[in-house]
Amino acid sequence: MNIFPIQYYEIELLNDSSKALSELEKNTMITDSLTSEWTKKAFIGQVSENGFKIISSESGRGAFCVLSGKLESKKGSVEIRINKAFRVMLSIVFLFPIVGFIVSFFIHETEVSISLIIPTLMSVVVFRFILTEIAFRIISRNGLKKLTEIIGITKLKISKAQNT
Numbered sequence: 001m002n003i004f005p006i007q008y009y010e011i012e013l014l015n016d017s018s019k020a021l022s023e024l025e026k027n028t029m030i031t032d033s034l035t036s037e038w039t040k041k042a043f044i045g046q047v048s049e050n051g052f053k054i055i056s057s058e059s060g061r062g063a064f065c066v067l068s069g070k071l072e073s074k075k076g077s078v079e080i081r082i083n084k085a086f087r088v089m090l091s092i093v094f095l096f097p098i099v100g101f102i103v104s105f106f107i108h109e110t111e112v113s114i115s116l117i118i119p120t121l122m123s124v125v126v127f128r129f130i131l132t133e134i135a136f137r138i139i140s141r142n143g144l145k146k147l148t149e150i151i152g153i154t155k156l157k158i159s160k161a162q163n164t
Contacts, residue, residue: 003094003128004087005136008159009078009144014152017071021047027150028054034083036063042146043067055083056143065140067147077159078147080140082132090132097123 013020028043034055037044044062045054051070056062064086069078082090101120105113147153 004082004090005133007080007140009080010157010159011069011076011078011153012155013071013074013076014154015074017050017073017076020071020151021049021052024052024054024147024151028052029057034063034066035085036060042150054147056139056146058142061135061139062143064135065143067140067143071151078144080144082136090127094124094127097127 024043025047027041028045028047029037029039029041030046031037031044032046034045034053036055036057036059038059039057041057043054044057045066046052047054050072051068053066053068055064055066063083065080066083067078067080069076097120101113101116104116144156148156
């Protein structure tokens, strides 16, 4: 089980990969950093001759998910994962309840600290499996819809793991 969600997709394209990537390049603000910026383009990131690594240009939440892909002829693969900066921030949020429990254990009586075990675990579970998962699913779905429109994805199949 991963701490952070990752989705893998196998895709089929309407056109050849070179045409799809050139269309994606037209709609991408080319930059080395995957950070949000104000732009009228759909994505921010890098597009190469056989792949891409992009984020949505939506202000505020677009940088949450990174879409990486490789395309060959009319097929390809796409990986969606949480951006590294957000993984660091979420890790800190996940650690808050645990640090609070440890501090409570040393400051208060043992009985009080033991009664905090379940709320501590529940808060970590809620942060990870409810809040992070919902945000990831919504934002990744929006990014994938934009990508589908731009590069002409005709078939999208969820893949369990990356082949390479």
